[in-house]
Amino acid sequence: MAFLRERKKSPYWYACFNVHEPSGRWKQVSKCTKIRKEPIAGLSEREEGRLLAAGMEEEKIKELREVGMSAAEARKLAQKVADAWESAMKKCWTVTHIRRVMSDLTFDVAGDDLVVPSVRGWFEEYISGLSRRGKAMATVRNYRNARERFFAFLGERADWPMDRITPKMMNDFMMDLAGMYAVRTVKKEFQIVCGIFNAAVRLGLLDRCPGQGVELPRDKKTDSGRIARRGFTLEELRRVLERCDEEWRSMVLCSLYLGGQRLGDVAMLRWDAVDWEKGVVKLVTQKTGREMVVPMVPALAGVLRERQTVCGEDAVFVHPSRAGMYERSGSGRLSAEFSGMLFDAGLIDRDPRLAGKRYRKLTPARDGKRRVKNELSFHSLRYTVATMLHDAGVVPAMVQEIVGHSSAAVHAGYIKFGAEATEKALEKLPEL
Structure with a gap:
């Protein structure tokens, strides 16, 4: 079971728990919870802003501003963080799964809102900003077309959080495109979708693009049935x-x-x-x-x-x-x-x-x-x-x-x- 420990010269609680390594041995892991042993009374303006962004009611924030968090409440919260980390490590969860478990503790642990947006929400937001980034009208249209094909493939899954889209789903999407379009079109559509996911990776919303590692089809340059373009007489x-x-x-x-x-x-x-x-x-x-x-x-x-x-x-x-x-x-x-x-x-x-x-x-x-x-x-x-x-x-x-x-x-x-x-x-x- 996870437990808490203190370290000299550190104001924070540390979570400690044992994990089973592939070699068969047990290893003790220690992670800082970023939760103070003796919480500072009151709240700073920055902390109030983070709580408001996380959806906390103004009345609750007002109470915390006046009273603050007690040492017992801080220790209880730190223990909750330690238990969540231990459970995630024992189940061999990825960083994405851990992020989901910790979403309710984002303010206390990291000070930021780490809630992962839905696929539909992120794609809509990203594409709506393309014109402001100076992208040409034709480029924006290409992104919209790729989005519509991706959403048609996902169906109801388009409303899932982005971190629930798996490499297997992306591979199936690529195969679906390959059954309808030429190789060049498949590559263009798939790379556009991956580019939107990679933008989320760069902003820290995802740990990796789900399309990473998917093998794209190769163009058959020796295709004898391919029609060559020519000019007019x-x-x-x-x-x-x-x-x-x-x-x-x-x-x-x-x-x-x-x-x-x-x-x-x-x-x-x-x-x-x-x-x-x-x-x-x-x-x-x-x-x-x-x-x-x-x-x-x-x-x-x-x-x-x-x-x-x-x-x-x-x-x-x-x-x-x-x-x-x-x-x-x-x-x-x-x-x-x-x-x-x-x-x-x-x-x-x-x-x-x-x-x-x-x-x-x-x-x-x-x-x-x-x-x-x-x-x-x-x-x-x-x-x-x-x-x-x-x-x-x-x-x-x-x-x-x-x-x-x-x-x-x-x-x-x-x-x-x-x-x-x-x-x-x-x-x-x-x-x-």
Whole structure:
């Protein structure tokens, strides 16, 4: 049974108890309770604040302020702490379990409130502060999507304290994701959830992230069934533009003449980014945060002039309809809408506007529930610009700067030289 002892030159009670080691021997453990043998009469302002934060009524605090704690009450409380510690050690509980047992004694033992928040409460609080930390809108949306998938997996367990989420649960969550999404998506979603747990670890709310040690799936780089992305030919671009409404046509052309900018950046392009006087368009890419100043070539200026006539002087966005759609639901709906036009043009064989069984009939070889990518999409405009500029003889470093790729290795994956350019290159070889 646990007992208390005193130490010279220390004002606190020490809890002592025996624990059984794996070797078979017994070991005596001594821990300071931080409870004074002779409590100081009254309460300090700091102690009163801690008691209020812990939920104690003001009348009780007033009594303690006047009377304080007696030596007998302090010894009784110290014995309670010692018994709790001994029970936890004998049951081989983790630090998290001990933290839960000691939650009623937090003020007396540690002076802080160590109550662990619920999963739902902590995730909501953390994500609500992302925008104040300067995170981009797209990043906040990714965190929200990961949260919703995690909550859907947990069900009622989302209201449990965070320290009740086990590594086994996290592994099951990862396997659940792996059955529905590609490897890259599984890694992104799982790492976002782990990142929110790690934030709680850094603040001392948890002793470790429950996702630590979970093995993530590996991407099969040699997958022969993987569809390679490519750029549009001029004829394909004309077929797409024929099926675009006025706003989509402007978005496609703006993407091309701005150097192959991504769907979200084109959809959210603002009129205040267009500098008519200097003849440039200034934008910050959402994915990389890269600041770009793109010269306004005559073709781009003509497209923007037409849009200005349609939008009017009070418009904020160059493409207001699609900007609103992007703000509400991200790039998913916009991408599906554009891919639907590609399907109507006969450029892809899967219509993303179909859902459920109708979509599965088009893809009999699908791997489980995972979404199959088409070889053409709005992102293919980046491949198109990179390839056309290289075919035109533009210096590779300049092409990389125009498209906005962070490295030559990334840029190399976007280059698909045409047959004519390849033939001209081969003609430069000497005859032997």
